[in-house]
Amino acid sequence: MLSGRSCHILSNVMSMKVDIQKQTYTDLVVTYIKQCILNGTYKPGTKVKEIVIARKLSISRAPIREALQILIKEGLVVWLPQKGKYITKLTPKQIRDSYFTGGILEAAAVSQSIDRYTPRDIARLTDIAERMKKVADEQEPVEKIAPLDDKFHQILFSRIDNEFVVEFCRRSCQGLSKFLLFRYWIKLYTPHEVYNRHKVIVAALENGDGAELEKELRKHYFDAGERMYVVSQERSATE
Numbered sequence: 001m002l003s004g005r006s007c008h009i010l011s012n013v014m015s016m017k018v019d020i021q022k023q024t025y026t027d028l029v030v031t032y033i034k035q036c037i038l039n040g041t042y043k044p045g046t047k048v049k050e051i052v053i054a055r056k057l058s059i060s061r062a063p064i065r066e067a068l069q070i071l072i073k074e075g076l077v078v079w080l081p082q083k084g085k086y087i088t089k090l091t092p093k094q095i096r097d098s099y100f101t102g103g104i105l106e107a108a109a110v111s112q113s114i115d116r117y118t119p120r121d122i123a124r125l126t127d128i129a130e131r132m133k134k135v136a137d138e139q140e141p142v143e144k145i146a147p148l149d150d151k152f153h154q155i156l157f158s159r160i161d162n163e164f165v166v167e168f169c170r171r172s173c174q175g176l177s178k179f180l181l182f183r184y185w186i187k188l189y190t191p192h193e194v195y196n197r198h199k200v201i202v203a204a205l206e207n208g209d210g211a212e213l214e215k216e217l218r219k220h221y222f223d224a225g226e227r228m229y230v231v232s233q234e235r236s237a238t239e
Contacts, residue, residue, distance in 0.1 A: 025059050029067035032057060037076065037087060037180065044089035044180050048077060075176045088180060092232040095181070098172035099225025106153075106169045107217035109160040111210040116159040122206050128152045129198045136191030145194050146186060152198055177228060184231045188224060 032053065036042040050064045068085050071077040079085050090098070128148050135144050157166045178185050189197065197220055204213035 025057075025063035026066040026070070028057065029053060029059070029064050030070055033067065033071060034076070034179075038182055040183070042087045044087050046087045048085045048087060075171045076179065088176065090177060090180065090232070092229050092236060095177050095232050096225045096229035098177050099221045099228060102169045102172040103218050103221025103225065105165050106156070106160075106221070107214045109162055109165045110156050110205075110217055111214035113159045113161065114205065114208060114210045114213060116161075117205060121155055121159065122202065125152060125155055125198075125202045125205065128155075129195060129202055132191065132195040132198060136195055140191075142186055142191060145191060146182070149194070149198075156201075181228065181232065181235075184235065185228065188227045188231070 033042065033048065042048065048068065050061045050068075053064050054061050068077055068079075072079055072085070076088055077085050078088050128151055132145060132148050134140070135142070135148075153169075157169065160166050200216050201213065201220065204216050
């Protein structure tokens with residue numbers, strides 16, 4: 001089970017004491033299901049029952065159906081005809097393949113967009129890397145790494161002029177695998193290793209070296225994919 005702190009990771013997933021006046025009921029259900037995935041209540045392969053959520057949140061089933069459609073589009077939920085809706089479950093090979101494919105696409109797209117990154121972009125990436133180093137040096141909670149990693153890649157995505165590549169990367173290794181297996185993802189590297197992995201990407205971008213940037217981004221994803229493959233195999237063996 002994740003700590004209470006980690007339930008706030010990834011896109012500001014909020015607690016159930018949310019101010020529903022600031023959210024629609026559909027948003028509330030999306031938040032609730034994502035929180036359940038992060039804290040282990042909903043594991044990959046778990047059936048999502050509308051009636052249970054309706055009773056839990058004291059709302060009708062209409063916004064729940066809308067929320068599930070959003071999560072299906074994001075890839076976090078799958079619908080199986082005549083069976084129902086389930087939290088997405090990926091095989092170890094699918095996880096590794098998602099990192100491999102996402103790494104190739106993001107590396108190529110970022111390197112081809114290298115001239116679009118501004119000094120401000122590089123300064124922001126540098127700042128994020130230094131904040132990762134601060135987490136490592138001061139032994140702060142490791143969960144602080146996740147939102148920094150998200151922001152780092154969002155900046156890289158921001159200059160890619162190909163919405164299909166960005167959407168795929170967000171749904172694969174940067175979103176789906178990372179979110180569904182967050183409690184494993186957060187332990188793949190030590191905070192100092194995380195800092196070093198991002199520092200070399202910033203250095204290649206700052207030097208304007210497209211070939212080096214592409215190489216480092218591919219390495220960044222391929223290595224993470226292999227590690228996720230190993231831990232997901234171990235997880236599958238114990239289930």
